[in-house]
Amino acid sequence: MSGMEKLRQAMIEQEARQLDEMPEYGDGWEPSEEFTRKIHSLAHPGKVSLWQKMGKAGRKVAIFALIAAAVLGLSTQIEAAREPIRDFVVNVCGNYIVAWFNPLSPAEKAEKLEIIYVPSNLPDGYELTIESVGEYSDFLTYENEEGEQIQFSQSVPEGPLHVFFAGEEDFMEMTLGDKTVYYREAPLDHAVFWLEKGYVFYCAAPKNVPLEKLAEISWKK
């Protein structure tokens, strides 16, 4: 074993010992509601990875179900047939609202994250604290001195994209500036997502960032 390997091993051992010896947390930890909500959102982002986990058979079933639902909708509501096909379809599944990319959408779709866009026109005081870029999606978090966060993501439009709590969050389609966006409002923050340039963009911000500000977000390479 080289000298540096010995040093690395000693550092790992010391760190493990030190962390094991840290005192217990008071009378036991009761996670706060805010923390529970944030961790739940992380564990259930419903992004591309979930779609990929379904496997080919699962994807075929899901696409068939969406096509069947769309065809059924067209046959029972003739007026609806004159409406343009939506880029997203929204399903309520038990306690969750799941936003899917509509496989029938004729919109341009990127296959991979080849061009990465970053937000501009951020409110003052926000700095980038988390940046995670994957093959099919990226995720950026900006934070201000008060610990408030603005989150952005850019994803390849495929499969289930966003998952929200049913009942706790209002969810609607609306026009903001020149964009048609999906908007959701939760007790502590609000968010929009929309399809543009072949990607699905998502932006969530605290309530003190006005809705108009969310619409002003422009993206640059």
Added chain:
Amino acid sequence: MDALEKMYLQYAPRLMRIAYGILHNQQDAEDALHTAFATLTAHAGRLADPESPETKAYLSRAVKNSALNLLAKRQRILRFEESYPDYEIGEVTDEMLEKLCSQATMEMILSAVENLPEGYRDVVYLFYVEEKKTEEIAKILNLKGAAVRQRLVRGRKQLADALRKEMARE
């Protein structure tokens, strides 16, 4: 249940203990945990077995980094540089450290590591164990690049001095 949820359920109490041990405030500690798990989502694929010792060590370090970053951001403590005496700096190269560590016993190295001031040890750990560049360490610990380089130089020097002292005693 996905890997992230499994890891959360298994390790959250331990990770909370680590974060709270550094920050002494539940809300800050929860923020540190959340940041660590958010960062983890990007690397979840690399942590194939949520129950492995490697995953436990990785998560512990991730939370510690988040907590140290937050601590620096909150500026609730004096900057490390103000809290420790200014040691006389003589450059200790990687080659010198390699030679000293190869001659020393594991007990001697462990003792030298244990006696490093916390702020130096974190930088040295990230540099040698996680093989991060000084700019990356600065970002992780929310420090200036110059402060990281200074801690690295001082950390190496203290490790070398401690090992020389131990070996002279043998």
